[in-house]
Amino acid sequence: MTAAFSRFLRTDWFGPLAIIVAASIGISIFDPSFLSPFNIQILLLAAAVNCVIAMSQMVIIAIGQMNLAIGAIGGLSAICFAGLMQVWGFPPILAAAAGLAIGVAAGLINGYLIARTGISAFIITLASLSIFKGADLGITRAQPFYNIPASVKAFGNTTIIGPIPWLALPAALIVAGMWYLLYRQRIGRYILAVGGNANAAELSGISIARTVISAHAISGFLAALAGIMLVARLQLGQPSIGDDWLILSFAAPVIGGAALSGGHVSVFGTSFGVVIVAIITQALVIFHIDPYFVEVVLGLLILWAVGVNRLREVRFQNVARAA
Amino acid sequence: MDAPTPIESSQAASDAKRAPPSIAWTELPAPARMLLTNEFGLIALIAIFGAIFALGTPGFGSQFNLYTLGRTMAIDIMIGFSMMVVIVTGGLNLSVGAIGVCAAMGMGWLLERVGLPLPLAIVGALALGGALGAVNGALIVRSGLHSFIITLATMSVFFGVMVFITRAQAFRDLPPEISAFGKMRIEGYVSALLIVSVVVGLGLMALYRLTPLGRDMLAAGAKAAAAELSGVRVGRIFVICHILSGILAGVAAIMLVARTGAAIPSMAGDLGQDWLLPAFLGPVLGGTALAGGRVSVFGAFLGSVLVSELTNGLLQYRIGEFWLQTWLGLLLLLAVLMDLARRSLLTRMGSLAR
Numbered sequence: 227m228t229a230a231f232s233r234f235l236r237t238d239w240f241g242p243l244a245i246i247v248a249a250s251i252g253i254s255i256f257d258p259s260f261l262s263p264f265n266i267q268i269l270l271l272a273a274a275v276n277c278v279i280a281m282s283q284m285v286i287i288a289i290g291q292m293n294l295a296i297g298a299i300g301g302l303s304a305i306c307f308a309g310l311m312q313v314w315g316f317p318p319i320l321a322a323a324a325g326l327a328i329g330v331a332a333g334l335i336n337g338y339l340i341a342r343t344g345i346s347a348f349i350i351t352l353a354s355l356s357i358f359k360g361a362d363l364g365i366t367r368a369q370p371f372y373n374i375p376a377s378v379k380a381f382g383n384t385t386i387i388g389p390i391p392w393l394a395l396p397a398a399l400i401v402a403g404m405w406y407l408l409y410r411q412r413i414g415r416y417i418l419a420v421g422g423n424a425n426a427a428e429l430s431g432i433s434i435a436r437t438v439i440s441a442h443a444i445s446g447f448l449a450a451l452a453g454i455m456l457v458a459r460l461q462l463g464q465p466s467i468g469d470d471w472l473i474l475s476f477a478a479p480v481i482g483g484a485a486l487s488g489g490h491v492s493v494f495g496t497s498f499g500v501v502i503v504a505i506i507t508q509a510l511v512i513f514h515i516d517p518y519f520v521e522v523v524l525g526l527l528i529l530w531a532v533g534v535n536r537l538r539e540v541r542f543q544n545v546a547r548a549a
Numbered sequence: 550m551d552a553p554t555p556i557e558s559s560q561a562a563s564d565a566k567r568a569p570p571s572i573a574w575t576e577l578p579a580p581a582r583m584l585l586t587n588e589f590g591l592i593a594l595i596a597i598f599g600a601i602f603a604l605g606t607p608g609f610g611s612q613f614n615l616y617t618l619g620r621t622m623a624i625d626i627m628i629g630f631s632m633m634v635v636i637v638t639g640g641l642n643l644s645v646g647a648i649g650v651c652a653a654m655g656m657g658w659l660l661e662r663v664g665l666p667l668p669l670a671i672v673g674a675l676a677l678g679g680a681l682g683a684v685n686g687a688l689i690v691r692s693g694l695h696s697f698i699i700t701l702a703t704m705s706v707f708f709g710v711m712v713f714i715t716r717a718q719a720f721r722d723l724p725p726e727i728s729a730f731g732k733m734r735i736e737g738y739v740s741a742l743l744i745v746s747v748v749v750g751l752g753l754m755a756l757y758r759l760t761p762l763g764r765d766m767l768a769a770g771a772k773a774a775a776a777e778l779s780g781v782r783v784g785r786i787f788v789i790c791h792i793l794s795g796i797l798a799g800v801a802a803i804m805l806v807a808r809t810g811a812a813i814p815s816m817a818g819d820l821g822q823d824w825l826l827p828a829f830l831g832p833v834l835g836g837t838a839l840a841g842g843r844v845s846v847f848g849a850f851l852g853s854v855l856v857s858e859l860t861n862g863l864l865q866y867r868i869g870e871f872w873l874q875t876w877l878g879l880l881l882l883l884a885v886l887m888d889l890a891r892r893s894l895l896t897r898m899g900s901l902a903r
Contacts, residue, residue, distance in 0.1 A: 292697065339882070343885070343886065343889060344889075345885050345886075345889065346839060348641070348697070348839075349829070349833065349839065349881070349885055350882070350885075352825065352826065352829055352878075352881065353878045353879070353881040353882040353885070354878060354882075355878070356826050356874045356875065356877055356878030356881065357874070357875050357878035357879060357882070358878075359874050359875075359878075360871070360872050360873060360874030360875025360876070360877070360878060361872070361875055363871040363872070363874065364871040364872035364875060367871055368871060469819060469822075470819060472701070472822075473701065473702075473704075473705045473820070476698065476701055480698070486694075486695060486697075486698055516713055518709060518712045518713045518717070519709060519713055520709070521705045521706070521708060521709030521712070521820070522705065522706050522709030522710055522713065523709075524705050524709075525701075525702040525703060525704070525705030525706035525707075525709065526702070526706060528698065528701065528702035528705070529688070529699070529702045529703075529706075532692070532694055532698055532699075532702075533692060536692060536693070536694060
């Protein structure tokens with residue numbers, strides 16, 4: 227019993243989950259409406275899209291890199307999705323497929339450039355961030371697409387049962403899919419191996435280039451999906467979609483215990499990280515704290531989380547050395 | 550201290566293999582050496598594009614356009630410098646934009662609310678920039694974490710606190726001297742702001758070439774462990790680099806205030822993100838090594854000049870407008886790819902010369 231419990235304590239997701247439970251109880255004591263079905267629905271809506279955004283960055287953190295371009299990829303896919311439906315009358319399914327394809331293509335370009343040139347992911351994705359964002363603004367001339375089909379709007383704003391919104395469905399599928407991919411599939415093991423120690427991975431026969439390109443393609447796909455989900459939720463194809471993803475995309479994986487040097491990420495930890503961010507945002511509203519404060523809190527959360535991760539790392543090393 | 554990821558460290562190792570052996574490099578005849586430098590390439594590009602724009606559009610070569618070009622250029626150069634001094638350590642500072650806006654808003658507050666005279670307010674703003682840089686530096690050195698994640702977090706915190714305190718209100722009743730300085734012209738077409746950038750650039754050159762502090766910065770950035778063993782206090786040096794970065798970001802922001810005539814919270818975009826591209830473009834085009842330890846102040850200056858020139862020219866041709874960011878992104882990509890090609894060419898030439 228105690229052994230099982232101490233194993234729980236050591237998992238990446240236990241801490242964030244404990245915080246979620248404690249915060250929910252704490253806030254609902256002050257304001258019982260926090261756990262009302264309506265509020266839970268709002269929480270889930272915010273968490274659904276953010277979860278996909280966080281997964282998109284998490285895959286890249288897993289290979290020990292960073293992807294500054296996820297917001298730009300998401301924005302470009304989102305306006306292509308909306309634009310194809312409005313201008314050329316594509317059915318939503320086809321338009322979504324095209325949007326996702328653009329995301330994958332953008333990810334492939336990123337991955338290919340990083341793997342083949344050996345230039346740091348930071349510079350490549352900074353450049354491609356600017357390229358994709360410019361294309362987004364160039365195509366739309368900074369004007370949103372307004373004519374979104376009713377079925378898409380309904381998908382983004384109705385619930386399946388009770389407080390569970392339809393948007394939670396793709397998010398849940400992605401969380402399950404990412405878990406399966408990273409921990410049960412060969413490519414997932416490759417991604418984690420390359421992130422953990424690229425030299426060792428290469429010596430054991432893993433193609434680093436192919437793994438890096440795959441990870442970036444997955445990241446591009448997820449960023450595009452998040453963009454499309456946001457179009458459904460906002461009911462318009464806004465060129466500014468993706469502009470504010472960067473901080474959150476790093477906050478959630480880091481809260482979930484991801485090592486920024488690569489090789490170690492937690493799918494459930496990251497999901498709980500997203501929920502924590504959603505709860506904090508909600509709490510600021512409930513307690514009438516300035517909404518501008520969200521940015522401060524997100525920044526402090528990142529600092530706190532990387533600090534805790536660092537301490538855990540040091541302690542594990544000490545334990546390992548002692549044993 | 551900045552633990553590079555395995556991929557990046559193996560990359561650094563292969564970079565070292567690819568880098569030209571220094572003996573062969575100096576054996577090349579002097580004219581060939583000069584032609585192959587990054588700075589020469591940049592000067593050639595600036596001249597070529599200058600000629601194309603001047604012949605192709607009536608507006609580009611006009612006295613007024615050169616003056617406005619100088620005004621924007623001066624600020625981009627300063628933003629590039631504020632990133633460059635941190636790239637020297639092998640790290641980066643994502644919060645330059647946020648620090649800049651904080652410094653500008655701090656100056657606006659000191660002028661309007663406290664009523665300080667302009668020189669004191671400028672000193673106060675630069676001190677604020679330096680203090681925020683010190684926070685970055687101390688957090689990075691104390692935690693041993695990569696500067697990327699620390700400055701990503703502080704960018705959010707600094708900007709959020711600034712908006713919270715100012716309630717997103719701009720300071721517009723600034724003393725007329727400051728916008729008069731922004732409008733000042735020398736010989737009709739040189740902006741006074743450009744003079745500030747040149748002077749700061751010369752100062753930075755002197756820092757790296759002539760002072761022990763500058764040499765310690767380069768040594769610490771090139772090989773922190775070796776520098777530590779030879780008596781350089783690496784942690785302290787890194788903090789100083791971040792303080793310098795904060796001060797330079799403050800200078801850039803004050804120059805921007807001088808140009809626009811007001812201190813506005815959104816002057817660098819959300820979280821100051823709009824400064825990131827100009828901040829990296831200049832130094833990277835100019836040949837400052839992202840791995841740290843190698844710097845070219847003149848190169849960073851020329852890189853920013855080229856970027857501002859291209860931006861201005863594209864706008865004159867009216868093909869920039871909305872697609873502008875795409876061209877700048879492609880330029881950054883092209884620059885790093887050309888740097889790669891140049892280095893492999895130098896290696897080949899080096900082996901031939903031997």
